[in-house]
Amino acid sequence: MENGYAKYRVAVIGSGNWGSVASRLIASNTAKLPSFYDEVRMWVFEEMLPTGKKLSESINQENENCKYLPGIKLGSNVIADPDLESAVKDANMLVFVTPHQFVEGICKKLVGKLRPGAEAISLIKGMEIAVEKFSEATIGYRKDKEAATRWAKLFTTPYFLVSVVEDIxxxxxxxxxxxxxxxxxxxxxxxxxxxxxxxxxxxxxxxxxxxxxxxxxxxxxxxxxxxxxxxxxxxxxxxxxxxxxxxxxxxxxxxxxxxxxxxxxxxxxxxxxxxxxxxxxxxxxxxxxxxxxxxxxxxxxxxxxxxxxxxxxxxxxxxxPNLSIIGDPHSDSQAQYCQWNQKLEDLDDELRGLILVVVWLLGGRVLDLGGYCGCINFTD
Ligand SMILES: NC(=O)C1=CN([C@@H]2O[C@H](COP(=O)(O)OP(=O)(O)OC[C@H]3O[C@@H](n4cnc5c(N)ncnc54)[C@H](O)[C@@H]3O)[C@@H](O)[C@H]2O)C=CC1
Ligand SMILES: O=C(CO)COP(=O)(O)O
CATH class of the missing domain: 1.10.1040.10 (N-(1-d-carboxylethyl)-l-norvaline Dehydrogenase; domain 2)
Structure with missing residues (x-):
């Protein structure tokens, strides 16, 4: 029992090209891994197909998304659901994969509808993995490596390698x-x-x-x-x-x-x-x-x-003229900035911050890149 849950239940919010690929990938793992329920609910933004059939009905009948991922079976444990609330209500792992312009509206509808403690991931990567060509992806996380590793387990297959990076x-x-x-x-x-x-x-x-x-x-x-x-x-x-x-x-x-x-x-x-x-x-x-x-x-x-x-x-x-200052603080042509930056880097964070603020107040251009480097550009 982890996080108070005996098992993890996954819902995918989105059913476009990558949404369908992701559902298929996840479903192939949930069917095998004992810590997950087999079924993967995939929320479908309902559309009418030229045949007059609803997209969600077609997906459930054919086990295929004929509009966004034709010719690929999703796995019998992928269930298309056009009702957002019903798609997420039992899930404790949520996979967001809609075009980004729709996310805000979807999130507003989800307020108060999720299980307490549910985790979520947003998918931003992917390639031709539906046809099982070798590919890979990265999961960014903040602090909770255990959760990141659980997500990686959900996506990883022999043809889709997933790494985790503490840099969300x-x-x-x-x-x-x-x-x-x-x-x-x-x-x-x-x-x-x-x-x-x-x-x-x-x-x-x-x-x-x-x-x-x-x-x-x-x-x-x-x-x-x-x-x-x-x-x-x-x-x-x-x-x-x-x-x-x-x-x-x-x-x-x-x-x-x-x-x-x-x-x-x-x-x-x-x-x-x-x-x-x-x-x-x-x-x-x-x-x-x-x-x-x-x-x-x-x-x-x-x-x-x-x-x-x-x-x-x-x-x-x-x-x-200024791009190299940020993009490559160690380029020869920017030696004067590098000298400044090196000196700044040697200082502790508080002092460096103070200097940058003073320079800024004096009208200098300040680019504080944190631990990486603090840049001062007096010539701009
Ligand atoms: N296709 C790819 O290879 C990859 C896509 N992504 C990202 O995943 C996200 C989703 O992309 P895809 O799955 O490829 O989608 P898509 O571009 O193939 O399909 C568009 C989706 O938006 C839905 N839609 C249309 N109007 C809507 C509305 N008003 N509200 C909600 N949904 C609506 C459609 O029904 C369809 O499911 C994007 O941010 C994309 O950048 C990330 C990695 C790979
Ligand atoms: O966002 C996407 C992949 O991350 C899809 O965009 P492209 O199809 O232009 O690569």
């Missing part, structure tokens, strides 16, 4: 931000600029992902970007994902057809995350005055809303 914000931001970089990669493809340019965009994108994450959350670890959720997911999404594909079409059309229009036409109900994420990131950058530090992330949004042409994706670099 880093893992979350990797999954979020790489979709913006994937838009940039797709634009490069649509402009027929070739692999060297695309590799450069991916490198700059990864660097901005890391810098942005560390500025927002100083606890974020460098190593997280070398886990599956970082560089591996970035590569796969930039080579083959939906964001990349739709961005390529956007660039081929010279930006004349909107992302919304292309998404509806090309994805048949699946949702892009990169365009709305770019907008949300841009809001943070504008609010904090960080736009020029993150030219790639900023430019993607400005292209998406038609403020800049798709070609701008490769035209911003000359305006980026």
């Amino acid at each position: 914000e880093g893992v979350e931001l990797c999954g979020t931000l790489k979709n913006v970089v994937a838009i940039a990669a797709g634009l490069v493809d649509g402009l027929d600029m070739g692999n060297n340019t695309k590799a450069a965009i991916m490198r700059i994108g990864l660097r901005e992902m890391r810098a942005f994450s560390k500025l927002l959350f100083p606890s974020v670890r460098d190593n997280t970007f070398f886990e599956s959720c970082g560089v591996a997911d970035l590569i796969t999404t930039c080579l083959g994902g939906r964001n990349r594909r739709v961005a390529e079409a956007f660039a081929r059309n010279g930006g004349k057809r909107s992302f919304d229009e292309l998404e509806a036409e090309m994805l048949h109900g699946q949702k892009l995350q990169g365009v709305s994420t770019a907008r949300e990131v841009y809001e943070v950058l504008t609010y904090r005055g960080w736009q020029e530090l993150f030219p790639l992330l900023s430019t993607v949004h400005e292209i998406c809303i038609g403020q800049l042409p798709p070609t701008s994706i490769v035209e911003y670099s000359e305006h980026t």
